[in-house]
Amino acid sequence: MSQPRVYYFDNNATTRVAPEVVDAMVPFLRDFWGNPSSAYGFGAQVHKHVEDARAKVGALIHADPKEVLFTSCGTESNNSAIHSALVTTGKRHVVTTKVEHSANINFGEYLEKRGFEVTYLPVESDGSLDLHLLEKSLRPDTAIASVMYANNETGVILPIEEVAAICRSKGVLCHTDAVQVPGKLKIDAKALGVDFLSLSAHKLHAPKGIGMLYVKRRTKFQPYVIGGHQEKGRRGGTENVSNIVGFGRAAELAIASLDDENTRVRGMRDRLENHILTHIPNTVRNGAKEPRLPNTTNIAFDFIEAEAVLTRLDLLGICASSGSACTTGSLDPSHVLSAMGLTPMRARGSVRFSLGIYNTDEDVDYLLAHLPKIIQQLRDISPLSPEHPDNERYNIEAARQKHEADLAHALKEEDPVTA
């Protein structure tokens, strides 16, 4: 397979596996393929490398290696945390937010169908979370609150330390989905005060199919994948050794690349965002400017469909994404942008650009050389010109005011919105 030249602006979807990570993994595919649970030396030497990787991943989040549980992905980590909390506490209520990844939203819906109750907290129009709403949502029968650390679509960072403190004061377990955070922000699981924290290796230049769940020491844990005694009895299944080793190497690299993400990558992201907002009319950033991940920008291009923009970019080898899910021919607007009160039309015209350490200024120049023309061409042929009568659908100010009113109403209510 030949490798086409891609201009990759979709690092929140997945990341290129670092060459250093590949190099670290190869021996465990080719030579050291023993089962880490085997008692003989050929297995034991592999086991040692699994434990080295555990220590490295622990160091990434300031956790003790014993608190690191390897899983198959971020989704499994999130599901496992919530499942464990429900089983060990025997309680039946879960709190999460409307802007979580589908790993939480769809798991919540699965739980609801089985008689559990799930509260999906609304967010402000900039994607931030009202902590009073969180506090009011926690009940004596709440097993766990699961609130993401940083949003994958907008990059907006949520106040997890405060979330965890509120949970602690109410005797509720706290989980955070930190999948988008490593390499971009320092993570200190202990200082955050959470009971559970999820990561996924493919977001930090390691392969797909490996994740981890931080389980704070002395937190009761009920396995989600039941089988052998691997992971000290907390997850059945023979360890994915090469991926675990790759994850460990990527964790070391992520610590080392924090500065680059926060200076060079942030600078490229800001240049891209500022250029779009100042040179392309009828554009707006979705979500708060700060606190935000240094690599992410999500921009609404009014009067056009994001999917059309992405198709044109794709023809030029440029990868970006929208939050829209294309299902059976109809485009659902992103649930994240909808929860922030964007009109469906504006949400459908929104594109996420997420940069990474392998991006260069030349990539940004290339994107900026083409994007304004693409937007103009699409607007020229769009039936939704600003004068078009349908454009009352663009009454964005009215939508924002309605969203604020809904939030104020939710705050007044005893029990927040249960979707």
Ligand SMILES: Cc1ncc(COP(=O)(O)O)c(C=O)c1O
């Ligand atoms: C915030 C967030 N949580 C969870 C996941 C799921 O991770 P995985 O693909 O490893 O299951 C993702 C992946 O996009 C994500 O962005």
